[in-house]
Amino acid sequence: MADKKDFYDVLSVGKDANDSDIKKAYRKLAKKYHPDINPNDETAAHNFREATEAYEVLSDDDKRRQYDQFGHAAFSQGGQGAGGFNGGMGDMGDIFGDMFGDFFGGGGRRRSQNGPSKGASLRASLELEFKDAVFGTDKDINITVSDECDTCHGSGAKAGTHAETCGQCGGSGQVRYNQQTILGTVQSVRTCPGCQGSGKVIKEKCTTCSGSGYVKKRKKISVNIPAGIDHGQTIRLKGKGEPGRNGGPRGDILLTIYVKDHADFVRQGTDIYYQMKISMAQAALGTELEVPTLDGNVKYTIEPGTQTGTRFRLRGKGVPYINHAKARGDQYIDVVVDTPDKLTQRQKELFLELAESFGDDIASIKKKKGFFDKVKDVFE
Numbered sequence: 001m002a003d004k005k006d007f008y009d010v011l012s013v014g015k016d017a018n019d020s021d022i023k024k025a026y027r028k029l030a031k032k033y034h035p036d037i038n039p040n041d042e043t044a045a046h047n048f049r050e051a052t053e054a055y056e057v058l059s060d061d062d063k064r065r066q067y068d069q070f071g072h073a074a075f076s077q078g079g080q081g082a083g084g085f086n087g088g089m090g091d092m093g094d095i096f097g098d099m100f101g102d103f104f105g106g107g108g109r110r111r112s113q114n115g116p117s118k119g120a121s122l123r124a125s126l127e128l129e130f131k132d133a134v135f136g137t138d139k140d141i142n143i144t145v146s147d148e149c150d151t152c153h154g155s156g157a158k159a160g161t162h163a164e165t166c167g168q169c170g171g172s173g174q175v176r177y178n179q180q181t182i183l184g185t186v187q188s189v190r191t192c193p194g195c196q197g198s199g200k201v202i203k204e205k206c207t208t209c210s211g212s213g214y215v216k217k218r219k220k221i222s223v224n225i226p227a228g229i230d231h232g233q234t235i236r237l238k239g240k241g242e243p244g245r246n247g248g249p250r251g252d253i254l255l256t257i258y259v260k261d262h263a264d265f266v267r268q269g270t271d272i273y274y275q276m277k278i279s280m281a282q283a284a285l286g287t288e289l290e291v292p293t294l295d296g297n298v299k300y301t302i303e304p305g306t307q308t309g310t311r312f313r314l315r316g317k318g319v320p321y322i323n324h325a326k327a328r329g330d331q332y333i334d335v336v337v338d339t340p341d342k343l344t345q346r347q348k349e350l351f352l353e354l355a356e357s358f359g360d361d362i363a364s365i366k367k368k369k370g371f372f373d374k375v376k377d378v379f380e
Contacts, residue, residue: 004072007054015068018242019059019120019251026055061121065234065254116248122241123254128225130262134294134319136227143221143253146214146242152206156213161204168194198246214243223255228270228322231259264292270319270329277338278302293317293331300333310335 008015011025029051031037038044057063057075066074124143132139148154157163165171169192177188191197205211221240229235234256241251259267266273276291286304290297293314300312311334318329343351356362 005050007058007067010050010054011058013058016123017058018122022055022058026051026059061236061252061254065236068256069232069234117245118248119242119244119251121251121254123256125256125258126223126225127258127260128229129260130265130267131294132225133229133231133257133259134227134267136229136320136325137225139223139225140220141223141255142218144216144218145240145253146212147217147219148243149206149209149213149215151208152213154213155202156206156209156211157202158204158206161202163200163202166192166195166199166201168192169199171199173197173199221253225257226322227325228320229257229259230267230269230322231257233257233322265294267319270321272318272329272331273334274331275334275336277336278306279338280340283307283335283337291333294319302335306335306337308335308337 008017011017011022011029013021013025017025030048033044033048033051035041035045035048057067063074122143122145124141126139126141128137128139149156152159155163166173169175173192173195174189174197175192177190179188192199195201202211206213209215221237223235223237225235234254237253237255239250240253243250264274272294274292276289278287278289282289282302283306284304286302286306288299288301291300291314295317298314298317300314311332314331314333316328317331321327321329340347352362352365355365
C-alpha cells in the first residue's frame with residue numbers, strides 16, 4: 001500500500017473538502033482522463049482509475065471515515081473498499097451523465113434533478129480531556145451551517161410573492177434535446193437551465209438569502225460523547241449538516257475526536273498502563289500500596305522480592321468498550337524499583353552493612369567515591 005498516493009492529493013482537495021468539492025474535482029479529472037477521450041493512452045487510463053478509486057472512497061461517508069482513520073490499510077483485507085466499483089456506482093452515473101452530456105454539447109444529467117436529495121455532510125473536530133473520553137460526557141460544539149431564512153421562511157421568494165412553475169420544463173426539472181452525432185440523432189435529457197432542476201422559478205428573490213431560502217448561521221449543537229471513544233474516532237451527528245435539496249433530508253456532521261494525553265496513564269485500546277516506582281526496601285520486603293486508577297486509588301500488595309519490570313493487572317479498571325459500557329478493559333501496573341542517587345552518611349553505612357551481609361566485596365564498594373568524597377580528598 002506504500003506506493004499508493006493519498007486520495008486527497010489525487011483529487012487535489014483538502015481534507016476538509018465537502019461532498020460537492022470532491023464531486024467537482026473528480027468530474028474534472030474524469031473528463032480529462034476518460035479512456036474514450038484518450039484512446040490507447042496508458043497514462044491517462046491509470047490516472048482515470050486512480051481518480052475513480054479516490055472518488056469512490058471519499059464520496060462515501062463510511063469509507064471516508066475509515067480512510068481518514070486508517071489510510072489505505074482500511075481496505076487492504078479484501079473488503080469492499082477502494083479498488084473497484086463496489087456499490088459506489090449510483091453517484092457515478094450522475095457524473096458520467098453530466099460528462100458525456102458535455103461531450104455532445106450539453107451539461108445536464110440523465111436522471112431527474114427535481115427529486116429530493118440529501119444535503120452535504122460537514123466536518124468538525126473536538127478535543128477531549130482523557131477521562132471525558134474514557135467515561136463519556138456531554139459537550140457543545142459551535143459550527144457554521146445553513147439554516148432556514150427567517151425572512152422568507154425557506155421559500156426563497158420576496159415577501160408577498162411565491163415561486164412559480166418553470167415555463168421551460170413545465171415543472172419537471174428536465175428538458176429533452178435532439179442532437180446530431182456520428183451515430184445519428186441522439187435524444188438526451190438534461191437539467192433544465194431555467195430552474196436548475198427544481199421545477200420552480202423565483203422571479204422576485206428574497207433579499208436576505210438571495211433566493212436560496214437559507215442563510216449561514218453559527219449554531220451550538222449538543223453532542224453526547226459515548227464512554228470509551230478513542231483518539232481519532234469519528235461521531236456521526238445525523239441530520240445536523242447542510243439542508244437537502246427539494247425536500248431531501250439534511251446531511252450529517254462528522255465529528256472527529258482528539259484526546260489529550262494524561263499525566264500518569266497511557267491508553268492502548270481499552271487497556272490502561274501505569275508505571276509505579278517503589279523503594280528498594282519495599283521491593284525487597286514487600287508492602288501494601290495504594291495504586292492510582294481511573295476510579296480512584298485501590299490497595300495492592302507487593303510481594304517480597306519484586307523486581308523492576310514486574311507487571312501486575314487490575315481487572316476491569318481500564319476503559320469501557322464503546323458499544324458495551326458495562327464491559328471494561330484492564331489496568332496494567334509496571335513496577336520500577338527506584339534506586340536512590342543521594343544518600344546520607346548513615347544511609348551509606350547501612351548499605352555497606354547490608355552489602356557485607358550479602359557477601360559483597362566491601363573493599364571494591366568503598367573504593368567507588370562520589371563527587372563530594374573526591375572534593376573532600378582535595379582539601380584534606
